[in-house]
Amino acid sequence: MGEIDARTLFAHAAKAIAARERIKFVFTRCLSDALSAIVRWGASHGLSRDDLSFLDWDSIRASRHQAIMDDMDRHYLGLADQARRSMDAAHALRLSHILLSGRDIHVATLNRSVPNFIGLGHATGAVVRLSANTPSTIQVQGRIVCIENADPGFDWIFTKSPGALVTQYGGANSHMAVRCAELGLPAAIGAGEQIYRRVSHAHHVELNCAEKILRPIEAA
Known part of the structure; x- marks a missing residue:
């Protein structure tokens, strides 16, 4: 590849940055639409946004091809409550930022970050x-x-x-x-x-x- 001057380099950088931002916009727009659809689905079954945040996609998708043996809202509210309890238990654990051995699980060292x-x-x-x-x-x-x-x-x-x-x-x-x-x-x-x-x-x-x-x- 031959040498390029500064003007060409900056022109290429401007194009690359603009393309990157466009890709991010298109992706997040599609992601936002998908999340909005999930919110509408949840609302139709009595699930709040907070409830939905504790459900994984596989459990939601399963309702399309597997019969739910309980009321839909009660089934998913139960899964959400179970996930909340698991998260509370996880937050009770304090671990080091880097685990090098089993000892680090029992003695957690938190290094001070530099902003x-x-x-x-x-x-x-x-x-x-x-x-x-x-x-x-x-x-x-x-x-x-x-x-x-x-x-x-x-x-x-x-x-x-x-x-x-x-x-x-x-x-x-x-x-x-x-x-x-x-x-x-x-x-x-x-x-x-x-x-x-x-x-x-x-x-x-x-x-x-x-x-x-x-x-x-x-x-x-």
Whole structure:
């Protein structure tokens, strides 16, 4: 392959990025339609979105070719309750981030993560925690927004003028990290469980990306 100049390289990169984003859009659009269809199916059998979140696809698909020996809603509500209990039991276990031997199951070591600080900005403000069930009407303007995952589903927060963003999970190249860099929004992506828990439960937080500082502070 011959040499290419910078203009050609950037033109190729622009095309590749646009194509990647289009593929992601088409895929997530189809996935959204499929999930909406499952929600409608669940509603017809008395199942909420929360109930459906605890069912696997195989058990849902089985109803199309296997007779359910109980009422449909009672059958699937029972499966959902069983899955909830299993999840509660799993959350009671604390394991190391990396398992190297059987000893790590009995003695869990949680290493302190180092957040990925995006940009050089500085922000101080009240904390607001968001989850998948948080309505988009919540007040985030000027606040330190805390979310567990750097999920594209939270893109709406960028239209609400947040002061900064902190996530528990995610890397320097994650979707939210890229969006914050584009918008010049101070962010600490992938702060880890320990730091995130302390920060997200504080009333006010300081984030100084230039100095790599993320800490709770007393309210003014």
